[in-house]
Amino acid sequence: MMPTASTAIIGRELRMAARRPMDALGALLFFIVVGSVFPLAVGPDVALLAAIGPGVVWVAALLAVMISLHRLFLPDLEDGTLEQLILSPRSLTGIVFARIGAHWLVTCLPLVAVAPLLGLQFGLSAQAIGMLLLSLLLGTPTLACLGALGAALTLGLRGNVLLALIVLPLCVPVLIFGSGAVTASQQGLPSSPHLSLLGALLLAATFLCPWAVAAALRLAVE
Template sequence: MLATFLCIIRRDLELALRRRSDVFTTLFFFVIVISLFPLGVGPEPALLRTMAPGILWVAALLAAMLSLARLFAPDHADGTLEQMLLSPEPLAVLVAAKILAHWLVAGLPLVLLAPLLALQFDLSPAAIGTLTLGLLIGTPVLSLFGAIGGALTLGVRGSGVLVALLVLPLYVPVLIFGAGAVGAEMSGMDGAAHLSLLGALLAGAVALAPWATARALRIALE
């Protein structure tokens, strides 16, 4: 089972390297959205610091949502998903491997870019550290919840809009706790409580999302 898990991750990473334009589209979107806000609202440091947590997290949320279309659609088009259903390995394990590969391609780069982009908002080192840790915990939750929406809308016309409507309510707690952790750190309070709630969301999503996604895929392919 572990060998199959690692094989799927390696396969998806290799496919992502062949489709670099899709990966760069998500990264450029993240960079452009964050970089335009300081130009639009002006150079006032206090205002930028106040807006920074929300802007950075909303940009990460939208960028993660932008990448959901390629989570299952290519495998559905070439018949790979049908072969996964016939595999002797549990479908939830295979789905978990695809979600992890998706996060490595679409989520981890956002985490690595965020500290550099946060410098535009005059954030303190402590706030940037909290932001990075929050994204490190929160972006896997976005991938896990997004996989459920992607599976439910698989093969549906106009699925991009539909998946956004499905996953946005699930993304709101991640946005609130992630931005709240940075805001608490900036105001001199401890953001550990918000990060702990993010960790609880991650634990729950890891336990439930692969099974829910696997069930949704079976329904979509029947």
């Protein structure tokens, strides 16, 4: 697929997100609310907050991504755009790759941007917050790829329970290595093994998920 086509698809998705800001802001607000409620519920125990902080932020990020997935391909299916994309001479895999990239920019990047504020609420050090940002930058694209696969597999089905059942187990390794990198940084241990595994998951998801999503979309249309 030509770079100009990818740019056009990403630009289209960004313009649509600008016209419907609540679709993107809903995930961001959910992320902030979930991350802010935990410190209030746990109390002023600094050690406990620092211990649970990385895991809470990562789980909040996953749930925030999940609530935006049902709209990833559904509008295109309802208005017939998806059929036109499949019939297009351009590679459907390339189109899917661009759509996932646009979804990450609209939904996941704002989560990464506000994550340091949540880290401060949990009393994380500057080094731990930096590691949290790095792990989210490596891990959230994988969440977007896996979420797109779940959205394609459940396209046209009513309810989001099946989508959650498919996506959540696949995302467990990302949560483990992402929060593990921050915890290792807090304890003075090397975080490079966790980051390397996050990078490996990202490479595998980037290579495999667009192809699998394209195949699932063809089946959904048929």
